[in-house]
Amino acid sequence: MRTPFRSLVSALCSAVLGAGLLAGAGTATATASTTAPAAEAAAGSKVVGYFTEWGTYDRKYFVKNIRTSGSGAKLTHINYAFGNVTGGKCAMGDAYAATDRAYTAAESVDGVADTWDQPLRGNFNQLRKLKRLHPNLKILWSFGGWTWSGGFGEAARNPAAFAQSCYDLVENSKWADVFDGIDIDWEYPNACGLSCDTSGRAAFRNLMQALRAKFGSSYLVTAAITADATAGGKIDAADYAGAAQYVNWYNPMTYDYFGAWDATGPTAPHSPLNSYSGIPKANMYTSATIAKLKGLGIPASKLLLGIGFYGRGWTGVTQSAPGGTATGPAAGTYEQGIDDYKVLKTKCPVTGTVGGTAYAKCGSNWWSYDTPSTIATKMTYKNDQGLGGTFFWELSGDTANGELIRAIN
Structure with a gap:
């Protein structure tokens, strides 16, 4: 998942997505589908959208917009992003935005x-x-994210204490009725993210085991995980297979495979469904991620397909097709190299498709993003694979009438 500083940090770290393990898959296969409680919705039907805490500031995207867009009736779950991880504990992110800001009648649900x-x-x-x-x-309530994942290494040293802190916060008597579970977004276990965490391949599994033990079977426990399916990549750095028995489902972040953190390109769609001729790096596409995770023994019903409600782009591009050179990130509304679908659909309309997603060339700018049409293609893939549903980052990127979430449904 992304905070407003994601692209800058990505440029420094040259990271895309990651999470997982090959060893121990046999044990996970036998237990993953039986140990965790049954999910509330049938396989294939979950629609999970991230709502960002900070979006109520510059984006002026309020919970009310979930209702007015019609998205509330189409969502099965909302992940509230993000709570912090610090001092080995779950903590509030922005307490004012979460619990104190007074809403006017016009802003209120x-x-x-x-x-x-x-x-x-x-x-x-x-x-x-x-x-x-x-x-x-x-x-x-989702904890971590790109900016706040640095605290997970310390949390992993005492998983039981971490789980207790998370439970106490989520179940605070002032808002206990709001939340139905916890989502963990550790970017990334045993790999270099904001800081180089070397807590070991079992750390993620131990953390999820402790959370499940504390929250019990009546709460949802989920996790957003890397999509890096390259050999020796981030999926191979942590025991995602072993931890699958403790989660209701995983959200593999099947977007941000490529972007303008590689400032000069080559241009490439950030969320391809399939490979294509000239893709800059092998196995950096959605179907490779899903195949790898399923190959570890993680049940398809515990994998949700990730969709980005935004695009990534370059400037200084002369070539319309993917693979062109660039001079840097394209200008975005809030951050260079990234912009919402609701903006891009008119600012830089689609000029082509590749690998099951769309791209657009307008002037010297080149963008890639999903559209209702390419999302429909991905939903067919999701159904064919027997996946548990779909999740997306994040709600404010959609149009005022929710055309992307309609495409998911």
């Missing part, structure tokens, strides 16, 4: 303004109101 003396305001109260409108909607 139900049209009722917050009062100065109510015990809970902020995003959490708005999510509570959304759940009242959609009683079957489940909400998970």
